[in-house]
Amino acid sequence: MSYYVTTPIYYVNGEPHLGHAYTTIAADVLARHMRQRGEDVFFLTGTDEHGEPVTQAAERLGITPRELGDRNAGRFRELARALNVTNDFFIRTTDPEHAEVVAEVVQRIYDNGHVYEGTYEGWYCPRCADFKTESELEEGNTCPIHKIELELEHEDNWFFRLASFQERLEHLYAERPDFVIPQNRYNEALSFIKGGLRDFSLSRARLKWGVPVPWDRSQVIYVWIDALLNYYSALAYARPGEDLRDRFWPATVHLIGKDILKFHAVIWPAMLMAADIEVPRRVGIHGFLLLGEHKMSKSLGNVIEPFRVVELYGADALRFYVVREVSFGSDGEVSPDGFETRYTTELANEYGNLASRTLAMIDRYRDGIVPEAPPDTALAAAFDQLAEVVRERLDDLELTAALDEIWRRIKELNRFVQEEQPWQLSKDDARAERLDEVLYALAEGLRVVSVLLHPFMPESAERLLAALGREDVSLDCARFGAVPGGATVGELGQLFPRVEAEAPAA
């Protein structure tokens, strides 16, 4: 089965921050998990580089939009690398191949009769060189940035007949209750649709930084139309000489933050319908990572700097933390203290130390060879159906719940050690058989959780599995008792060393 997962393409008018890292990490967890299952996976991320804010940001820096795009696209690529993310392609909307596909699709929407010439009326700020929305306006119709009084101006541009898709969209939602998840976002999108849709302009007459409208080169395609099409266009040219659209379209899941719900849950499917292209299987929405009381944002200066955390603690620690701390789909608070606590208590003490004590005991009591023994029945019961549950959770985009299932087993293993007291068993030759069972069960349990943890913390899981002498990470072998004893264990060192450093926040 093919599995195509995307992140939004990130807007290059600013530096990457934890919010970007969050979506990218989540997408990577899914991509890696599906690869474990043996699925045919394509994972896309990239950058959105057109539009007004980019030209403005570039202007402020005294460089061209293209240069700004190059610079920040590079930063987003570095972020993906730092996070140990396995995207199969990195798209930029300034790729000429992307522009070609955009022009093609928009032309088709036009040819299909879903576009007409209209007049956009709005509050125009000459200093911003942009129209302001009603909600942006301040007292007395003034620009929120320049505080000058704005005039109601007109612009002739091209309109997309979104309103005419209302029925088809409602039908889509009725037919596919999981088109948008979680449920509350589905409801939100549906009620928006039911509230009545209005056409909107798909071109901008005053801008130059974008993809030209094919039948009217004096205008440029509205950034969002341009941007959304990345999911489709990338497949056309990611592999030279191959059109991956046959293999991976429609997309399995678009992962997005809640702020861009409508674009993905309403406009995007309508656009695809207008162009006779199949709509994606589903749109998965996650919440915001909050720091203190506020949404994390650069302007508030409360950003946890992902590059810095990775440098100090490693990519796995950050990947783990964001998935573990905030229930995927909801907003949740993150903090340097919270990170510290989870790193120390869970990664170092519970998981890392479980690995240490297990390997040490196998080394000490059985000369570094995992004993061959029948699987302990109590632990076997505790691990029963674990892989299946994790599968289901991830199918439902419940990343946090999936991780929690795994983590409960880690705690179970620590409890098992305490109850069985292998150090006592080792003193009594009559109980050697039980010691074999206990050590095998520990090695096996540790192996299973590590295989399941692999999508979340690939590097650590691999290191641990290598130390256990069993490196297969396919989901099929994530069953307690699936692999017999007999392996020679190796050196591991500290998986998550304690870090005596200042807080990870910037």
Next chain:
RNA sequence: GGCUCCGUAGCUCAGCGGUUAGAGCGCGCCACUCAUAAUGGCGAGGCCGGUGGUUCGAAUCCACCCGGAGCUACCA
């Protein structure tokens, strides 16, 4: 204003008609010594936002009130 959601232990949250309301973190006590001074057990702590109602029975259903959040379209 309209629609939707939420208010449960100090903190974050689960439970959503049926025995004495749960988890994690934090706090206190105890046990163990294999391990990154890690681990395990026990305990303290809650008029389940308020008021009325439905019911044999409500944190769980209904109404209203108080408090908070989201959405109510062309910012990416």
